[in-house]
Amino acid sequence: MAINDQVILITGGARGIGLETAKAFAARGARLVLTDLDSPALDEAVAAIGADKALGIVADVTDLAAMEAAVAAAVERFGRLDSVLANAGIASYGSVLAIDPAAFQRTLDINVVGVFNTARAAIPELEKTKGYLLVVSSLAAFAAAPGLAAYNASKAGAEHFANALRLEVAHLGIGVGCAHMSWIDTPLVQDAKSDLPTFQELLSKLPPPLNKTTDVDSCVKAFVKSVDKRSRHVYCPGWVRGAGLNRNVINSAVGNLPVLRLVPDILPRMDAEVRALGRSTSARNIANDKRKAGGEG
Template sequence: MSSVDGKVILITGAARGIGAHTARALARKGARLVLTDLDAEPLEALVAEIGADRAIGVTCDVCDLASMESAVAEGVERFGGIDVVLANAGIASYGSVLAVDPSTFKRVIDINITGVFHTVRAALPSVIERRGYVLVVSSLAAYGPAPGLAAYNASKAGAEHFANALRLEVAHHGVAVGSAHMSWIDTPLVQDAKKDLTAFNEMLASLPGLLSKTTSVDACVAAFVKGIEGRSRRVNVPGWVGAAGWLKRVITSRVGERETLKHVPRILPLMDAEVAALGRSTSERNTALEDVAVSPK
């Protein structure tokens, strides 16, 4: 029997990508799911696919605490409580600090950090009651930054340290906390960036060795499920990302930055020009979803 069989798992950003595929994998192992996203149509389709007896979907914005509290309340009413939280919702922006749209920069921080806080804050009383587990989705970007992605880099570093602080606060309640750190995964986030920006593709091509490779969503999901089942402190995808965590000070040293700095004078102006031509600093999908976002109260 799987360790998640019968457990109730809250997943944010569940409509697409890692969130949706992880939901399917956990459902196959017998979990019951509380799924949230701003994108109502694919969320409803996912719930229908998994089965209304195993999952509920709540359309809401992680930036709105009241909405997350309502989603958790629906999950508790339906399934009795929340055992596991996968704080997965996240977006990225494009462009240098001088070129990125300030409102998009703020939106990235709001979703990727404040959204994690709202998710955890809303679910934590039930998770404590059940001595459960929280997995906060951070990134390799918490260990090694990329030029042109400052909001994403900052937010994922913040998400990691939020998880570190939370771990200290809830350990005596029997709650375990982990953070997930992924390199490039073949998700809509990466696919959209590749489609929008020649500069993004050139940046990937300029990275050495494993850093330039994109990992499949299936491999990422397998690592997430294993991490949830094992209540892991760190989930690294692929496994070599763990070494980057240990080498963070080297990566951000003059020596570690030397190779990247060779390419910045060429790639960053190209990215900024392409962002200006697009008229947006994030994917078209994210721009559309901002229009339906619930305004924070």
């Protein structure tokens, strides 16, 4: 089905890749349903796209009932659901011994359980339209970095969830894709760089091309193409595909050597920065958690 005929739901749609991809879909005539915990940013996103083309729903992806309600609202407003972009995700900071356990849990809850809840809520409607679901994973799924164990684990989990889901729903006519991107210049990466100078230092010292940051526009184009083509796999930039094919080499004793040389110096300094912050995730994520606790999602 052409994008101009589709109703597309995007989680984490209030900013970053989610918002920019929504704008690109809207420019091609699609109708959008955006979910997020950040109510003010969500209102701004809908206004930017146009209230006639977009519906904003405050919902926490870790809440299955909230996601089911979001899907129901999408169908009530636009009559159908054709594609879903399971995009919502967060990062957390610090080594396994330094990270706040609650931040580790929250990262897994949003990045893995949130994808499950999104899929679980959407599949009945996607079956009706023979639709498509794109799970947003990451280069981090197969190229681990010290101090980011929660993010690495969650994105690897999201990838394999997509692989299993694809097998389960193919006979229903539903396509499932999985997207892997290098570090993207979004609020998630920008916040990490701002909070932790050692994070930016670590990225700069990773062996190329693992140290490369991708622009948002390239990622948006890849996502739009994936929905248009119902792609099984999406890589942005293209070299990420090679990293995935060579993940066993990257994670071998030899492949680990460049990063292992950095750990004794960078990781203790990163943990010290995390302790000085007094939090193991971005201030933006803390604010969204407060919104959730206040009953907005």
